[in-house]
Amino acid sequence: MDGVATGLAILSTLLVVVPLIAIFIYLIIKGASSLSINFFTQIPKPVGEDGGGMANAIVGSGILLGIGSLIGIPIGIAGGIFLAEFGRGGKLANAIRFTADVLNGVPSIVMGIAIYSLIVVPTHHFSGYSGGVALGIMMIPTVCRTTEEMLLMVPHSVREAALALGVPNWRSVLSITLKTASPGVITGCMLAFARVAGETAPLIFTAFGNSNWTVNPNEAIAALPLQIYVYALSPYDEWHKLAWAGSLVLIVLIVAAVSLVRYVTSRGVLKGAS
Amino acid sequence: MPDIPASQSTTEHEVPTAGAGDAQMQAVPVEVPVAEASAIRRFLLSRGNSAIADRGFHWLMVLCALSIFGIVILIAYELVQRSQLAWAKFGLGFFFSAFTDPDTHQPIYWDPVNGHFSALPFLYGTVLSSFLALLFAVPLAIGTAVFLTEMCPQRLRGPLAFLTELLAAIPSVIYGLWAVFVLVPILREHVNPFLVKSLGWTTLFNDDNPTGLGYMSAGVILAVMILPIISSLTREVMSAVPGSQREAVLALGATRWEMIRIAVLRNARIGIVGAVILGLGRALGETMAVTMVIGNSTDLPGLLKNHSLLANGSSMASVIANQFSEASDDLHLSALMEIGLALFIVTIIVNALARLLVWMVTRGAPAQRN
Numbered sequence: 001m002d003g004v005a006t007g008l009a010i011l012s013t014l015l016v017v018v019p020l021i022a023i024f025i026y027l028i029i030k031g032a033s034s035l036s037i038n039f040f041t042q043i044p045k046p047v048g049e050d051g052g053g054m055a056n057a058i059v060g061s062g063i064l065l066g067i068g069s070l071i072g073i074p075i076g077i078a079g080g081i082f083l084a085e086f087g088r089g090g091k092l093a094n095a096i097r098f099t100a101d102v103l104n105g106v107p108s109i110v111m112g113i114a115i116y117s118l119i120v121v122p123t124h125h126f127s128g129y130s131g132g133v134a135l136g137i138m139m140i141p142t143v144c145r146t147t148e149e150m151l152l153m154v155p156h157s158v159r160e161a162a163l164a165l166g167v168p169n170w171r172s173v174l175s176i177t178l179k180t181a182s183p184g185v186i187t188g189c190m191l192a193f194a195r196v197a198g199e200t201a202p203l204i205f206t207a208f209g210n211s212n213w214t215v216n217p218n219e220a221i222a223a224l225p226l227q228i229y230v231y232a233l234s235p236y237d238e239w240h241k242l243a244w245a246g247s248l249v250l251i252v253l254i255v256a257a258v259s260l261v262r263y264v265t266s267r268g269v270l271k272g273a274s
Numbered sequence: 275m276p277d278i279p280a281s282q283s284t285t286e287h288e289v290p291t292a293g294a295g296d297a298q299m300q301a302v303p304v305e306v307p308v309a310e311a312s313a314i315r316r317f318l319l320s321r322g323n324s325a326i327a328d329r330g331f332h333w334l335m336v337l338c339a340l341s342i343f344g345i346v347i348l349i350a351y352e353l354v355q356r357s358q359l360a361w362a363k364f365g366l367g368f369f370f371s372a373f374t375d376p377d378t379h380q381p382i383y384w385d386p387v388n389g390h391f392s393a394l395p396f397l398y399g400t401v402l403s404s405f406l407a408l409l410f411a412v413p414l415a416i417g418t419a420v421f422l423t424e425m426c427p428q429r430l431r432g433p434l435a436f437l438t439e440l441l442a443a444i445p446s447v448i449y450g451l452w453a454v455f456v457l458v459p460i461l462r463e464h465v466n467p468f469l470v471k472s473l474g475w476t477t478l479f480n481d482d483n484p485t486g487l488g489y490m491s492a493g494v495i496l497a498v499m500i501l502p503i504i505s506s507l508t509r510e511v512m513s514a515v516p517g518s519q520r521e522a523v524l525a526l527g528a529t530r531w532e533m534i535r536i537a538v539l540r541n542a543r544i545g546i547v548g549a550v551i552l553g554l555g556r557a558l559g560e561t562m563a564v565t566m567v568i569g570n571s572t573d574l575p576g577l578l579k580n581h582s583l584l585a586n587g588s589s590m591a592s593v594i595a596n597q598f599s600e601a602s603d604d605l606h607l608s609a610l611m612e613i614g615l616a617l618f619i620v621t622i623i624v625n626a627l628a629r630l631l632v633w634m635v636t637r638g639a640p641a642q643r644n
Contacts, residue, residue: 198445
């Protein structure tokens with residue numbers, strides 16, 4: 001019985017690890033073979049023409065993530081500061097913590113249609129702004145909860161030392177407590193960033209995608225995950241190859257972010273963030 | 275201490291300087307030659323009382339925290355507002371009943387052209403694909419968690435845990451891409467014919483769908499996607515079981531498996547259920563990968579005639595992703611919004627339940643991490 005159980009546990013671990021390795025192998029083989037310099041420098045070409053790339057989608061993703069980070073990171077950190085420094089243990093803080101968890105569980109497609117009706121319908125056009133807002137809102141809960149957790153790990157004596165020197169509370173929070181916790185807070189931001197970097201569903205009805213070159217966030221704008229989705233479902237082999245190449249680029253970016261975070265936190269002051 | 279008002283701390287600082295007079299004030303710079311100290315002092319003297327700044331900062335933080343409430347309320351408000359039309363026309367029957375064609379007496383579930391909408395096929399698709407996903411994922415996730423917490427050599431633990439966490443970082447659309455080009459062909463060529471041949475008598479597997487897409491494919495890819503979250507949370511609740519429990523059972527002469535069963539799994543069962551429900555919440559709302567492999571048929575196969583798991587279908591999330599941008603008339607849009615609202619409410623309930631269960635177990639014992 002003991003041996004059987006051990007065998008089953010090892011078998012299930014293998015079954016979990018195999019798909020992951022399979023996905024990575026396929027991404028690398030299929031992606032690398034269709035990756036070229038054109039991929040990074042050209043915009044998509046019409047069906048039938050060879051070549052073409054995803055330069056506009058890469059730049060578009062960058063713009064969307066930039067807008068998202070500008071919204072999500074400050075609000076998330078501020079929310080975390082409130083939970084850890086001002087509202088600790090209070091009813092309001094508990095309610096906000098719970099709401100953040102709920103927001104974290106809202107399906108991204110629902111977020112997409114809500115932002116559509118909130119921003120796209122009143123402004124009458126798809127825009128990079130609306131896509132950025134959707135991504136930003138999705139970042140808030142992760143950033144908020146990690147910031148709170150990291151701030152709670154800062155010892156009380158550090159805060160007391162700052163206050164005993166007569167530093168105003170806001171200054172103590174920002175330059176003493178938050179600074180002490182910054183490796184962990186940055187981890188949280190990176191994880192949130194990595195998570196929304198691959199989001200497709202909230203962008204379908206907000207950023208919409210664009211096969212032309214644009215950097216204007218007030219227009220419909222291309223995004224890497226969106227382009228992958230469209231190309232993967234298209235009937236053209238050429239586009240399938242581009243989809244694999246785009247996936248490889250996306251996954252390399254995300255895995256690099258996550259590994260960097262893990263590396264930094266494993267040797268940083270505050271461990272235990274990832 | 276965050277609760278001490280800053281005005282108080284500044285007065286504490288000012289009282290001795292004011293009371294002791296000039297002589298002491300002049301002595302201070304001589305005794306403290308450190309540059310940082312004087313910088314802080316200069317900063318403080320230039321600021322004076324910071325009660326206003328402090329209060330402003332406090333309220334700014336409160337405002338940002340409250341904006342999380344605001345966002346959830348705003349989302350709910352928009353969804354309710356935009357689904358009014360469908361709600362007024364179909365009521366609660368939207369989720370349960372179908373329009374019956376007067377000529378053929380066949381039920382019509384989703385007919386945008388004539389304005390007949392019912393969410394039943396998508397409810398069925400979501401429930402079925404999520405159920406299949408849990409069926410595949412739960413045993414594997416628990417097995418992995420048991421292996422990683424109880425059996426695995428210390429050296430392998432870190433990398434394996436990292437690998438399973440990496441699964442969680444892969445975007446849904448890449449899972450979809452992999453599923454379309456790798457998983458579905460495998461299912462179509464090898465697994466589905468086998469299932470039809472060996473289990474066809476259960477009528478759960480019919481070979482009338484040559485594409486390989488369908489509920490089964492969606493369930494498999496969903497299982498791969500929710501594995502990491504279930505397994506890492508299970509790992510967390512298992513590590514929260516005190517070591518003394520394990521030792522006590524082992525001391526009574528139990529084998530390792532008996533120890534895991536009696537000490538670990540039994541103690542962690544509530545938390546494991548919580549982890550499974552959290553995985554369910556993820557599966558219910560998962561969009562891209564499901565949209566790419568479920569087949570996107572808006573028909574309900576008909577529970578009595580054909581309940582093949584290999585049939586094409588749609589889930590609630592996938593029908594929104596598919597039809598939202600081409601929905602031209604208001605009723606169609608409103609019906610899709612109502613599906614979104616239902617999804618929103620269901621995931622909130624499921625997530626709240628799961629958090630409650632996980633919290634009940636890990637409370638008190640801080641989870642050990644790798």
